[in-house]
Amino acid sequence: MFFKYAITILGAFWLSACEPSETNANQAVSTSESEATASAALSDDIKFINPMNAEGKPKSFDELISEFKGKVVYVDFWASWCGPCRQQFPYSKELHQQLNGKDVVFLYISFDDSENAWRKAVEKFAMPGYHILPTDEQKQAFYNRFQVSGIPRYMLIDKTGKVADDNAKRPSSKEGLIKDIEKLLAKS
Numbered sequence: 001m002f003f004k005y006a007i008t009i010l011g012a013f014w015l016s017a018c019e020p021s022e023t024n025a026n027q028a029v030s031t032s033e034s035e036a037t038a039s040a041a042l043s044d045d046i047k048f049i050n051p052m053n054a055e056g057k058p059k060s061f062d063e064l065i066s067e068f069k070g071k072v073v074y075v076d077f078w079a080s081w082c083g084p085c086r087q088q089f090p091y092s093k094e095l096h097q098q099l100n101g102k103d104v105v106f107l108y109i110s111f112d113d114s115e116n117a118w119r120k121a122v123e124k125f126a127m128p129g130y131h132i133l134p135t136d137e138q139k140q141a142f143y144n145r146f147q148v149s150g151i152p153r154y155m156l157i158d159k160t161g162k163v164a165d166d167n168a169k170r171p172s173s174k175e176g177l178i179k180d181i182e183k184l185l186a187k188s
Contacts, residue, residue: 045128045129046127046129046131047129047131048130048131048132049067051132051133051134051138052135058137059138060138062161064107064132065157065161069160069161070103070159071103071104071105071159072104072156072158072159072181072185073104073106073107073156073157074095074105074107074154074156074157074168074177074181075107075109075155076088076106076107076154076171077111077151077155078108078110078111078152079110079111079112080112080117080118080120080121081112082111082151084151085152086121086125088152088170088171089171091171092106092127092171093127093128095171095174095177096127096129098174099181103159103185104185105129106127106130107129107130108132109132109134109142110133110134111134111139111151112133115133118133146166152170154167154168156180156181158187159184159187164180164184168180
């Protein structure tokens with residue numbers, strides 16, 4: 001009983017670290033001139049994915065991933081107001097550079113409620129890769145399917161489109177994460 005109570009308290013504490021606040025939101029969307037310059041330099045590496053399919057319905061996770069068959073996909077669930085998410089971005093950029101030219105795709109799925117805050121954060125942090133702001137329906141599906149109860153959260157998808165690790169290492173665990181990615185790249 002005590003263990004269950006302790007886990008509940010720790011979970012609540014962890015989630016509160018990623019609670020949106022006015023201060024965090026303002027910090028996440030302020031952009032300096034040097035950051036804007038860096039953003040412009042990487043703009044060709046930043047691609048936005050339409051969250052809707054051809055029929056005008058929200059894309060399923062499998063539909064999103066099917067666009068990258070034959071590549072390993074590193075999925076990053078994040079939000080502009082999440083401090084721990086933002087702390088991982090410099091490591092993610094390093095990882096992106098280190099894996100440049102390999103069949104690896106970086107997919108950033110934001111849990112922001114505001115498209116404006118999301119776009120400003122993508123611009124500020126200039127994260128190369130594919131970006132999506134899911135609909136509320138898609139967010140709920142991600143929560144249900146992968147039990148995403150806190151962010152940041154990472155996943156690795158193999159070249160066939162199957163989830164290889166639904167709780168992958170963070171970008172700051174670079175050496176271990178690169179080993180995991182290299183294993184998936186080596187598979188036929």
